[in-house]
Amino acid sequence: MNILCEVAQSLQVLVTYLICRTYFEVKTAKMERKQEVLVVGMGAIGTMAAYAIQSGGQAKVTAVLRSNYEIVQEFGFTIDSIDHGKDIRGWRPSTILRSIPDCRDGSKQYDYIVVSTKNTPDVAPSLIDLIEPVIKPEVTTIVLMQNGLNIEKPFRQRFPQNTILSGVHLMGASETSSGTIVHNEPDICKIGPFDNSDTNVLQERDVHITRAKRFVEIYNACGKVNCQFDENVQFTRWHKLVYNSSYNSISAILGMDVTRMRVYEHVIDDLVKPIMEEIMAIAGAAGVRLPEDLPMKFITIDSPDSWFMPSMGQDAIKGNYLEFENIVGEPMREAQKLAVPCPTLTTVYGLLRGMQAKIKESKGLLEPRVEDANKYRG
């Protein structure tokens, strides 16, 4: 009986030891092997994503800064955040760089690259060319935190062996001056693998899902944000397009905030609502069933007090490039493929393209010549 008791006790000790060891091994592994995350595009959204990821402690963030490099190098970021605290001063990612690093010699490897730049595929140089030296085949997961449709297609073509994740943010944040971020609507973020069923590599989908869930874990580790695994990336993207294709485009063309559009009801009736309904119809034809009341919900979603100017409107006013190809151009091209009429979207696309030509001209990327005007032959 004593012997039996001793054996039982020994077994209990052993089991307890094994459980504890496994627990600590996992814990230690996580602590020791922090994920390496490179963030390209440290505007308001990119910076808040970098902040959440780094403060969670499961990853080290390297950030590529451009216009705000000097100021962040010297003073760090100044952040007023509804999620993380009101008066954050001097915050810096683990490493800051002036340009995208070249990892082709193998000395450095990133587990994730977060791309949160503005998405302007019509403006050279191509972001895909710029990030190519970072991407290790099969290893680096590319997280596209950008708006719009079909943004993953050129990446999948160039990096067929890498996982590409969709990141869609619903947060409100803006860089009020260089290195200063005001983050005033909570960070709700949806991360999931892009649908790649068309590439006949469904067996890889599990890998993509695991990597997406791991990223969600890293992002949520700070305990202050709401990052969700996204099972249906296409739904999320079409859903957000209903707002972006309409309010963003019209704000850019008219230089008008959302409150004014609602005060001047005809702007909603003539323009915003028709575009929303066209996007709903295109999504439907593409097999994405959005809730029928979505247009009305989005029309009145912003608080009128905020006189909110959508980001594309802000860019237009500042003379910055407009992010319209994936927000307006791609849904329009989907509509053409699916034979869905989208007359308002089509005209708005033509106007945004004309505005972009003027912006390119102002930045020296285009120079109109009289001789070229004579070439027009219809």
Next chain:
Amino acid sequence: MNILCEVAQSLQVLVTYLICRTYFEVKTAKMERKQEVLVVGMGAIGTMAAYAIQSGGQAKVTAVLRSNYEIVQEFGFTIDSIDHGKDIRGWRPSTILRSIPDCRDGSKQYDYIVVSTKNTPDVAPSLIDLIEPVIKPEVTTIVLMQNGLNIEKPFRQRFPQNTILSGVHLMGASETSSGTIVHNEPDICKIGPFDNSDTNVLQERDVHITRAKRFVEIYNACGKVNCQFDENVQFTRWHKLVYNSSYNSISAILGMDVTRMRVYEHVIDDLVKPIMEEIMAIAGAAGVRLPEDLPMKFITIDSPDSWFMPSMGQDAIKGNYLEFENIVGEPMREAQKLAVPCPTLTTVYGLLRGMQAKIKESKGLLEPRVEDANKYRG
């Protein structure tokens, strides 16, 4: 034989005398009874019309000046004209007024009132109210030298006993500074009575035609311009709309000149040409057959060297009200009546209406209130 000869000679003298008397009577009548012409709207086109009319000697011109009253009162107009001469200084109409006169006491009567203001029926006060005190029923002929469709309708409703003429100019002229006119494309003007067959007063049409022809005579008397009697006013107006609805609107929305639109071919292909084709289709459905090659003719009509900015584009840049209701709104409404699709025109109309709201706001005519944004219920 002698007696017969004398009778014949006397008859010859008598006939000659009668012919001469008739000729001089007519001539004298014309010289003595100069027509009284009031010009309302002394921008570039109004001033050049006033100049042609007055210099022909068959009419006295009274002009209503607003922003340029002081400078013209002191120095007269400075005109550089392709038709009338390069260095005209100190020219003044017979009479200049600060405001539209009140003729209701019968002390003064105008044979013609030329309306050459910008046509913005959506901006109060209404021009029709302003000119009412000038209009003597059955006597005063109203000449509408303005662009667009259906411009005569509110005038015909208010002044059913008066002749209303259409005046369409093809001249190029601009007021480069207050009181200074550069007139660089020849004055070709078409004058004719508006079609009033719908009012069942066809018996009056002869009167309207006579008055139109008399006005053409007055306008042409200077011998320097090409004013034509217009038998088909609707054709002329739809014809000009093909250019105005397209190039003018797009220049206003994009702030882009015609040369750049042709250099950036997509602006023509995506916007200008579709609108032109929509106007052609609406005109066709309205029974006006325009030449099929008109869009291509108009697309390339301006010399690229001129980097020509259409008037609505100029107004948009200056923050002036946009003349879009009769140039874009009316053809769109005709299309709706006739069930002709015009998606590009419709979207462009919505955008111009939004722009006009902003312009009204900038001039204090509208003030957006947060409470009104909350009212939007779809």
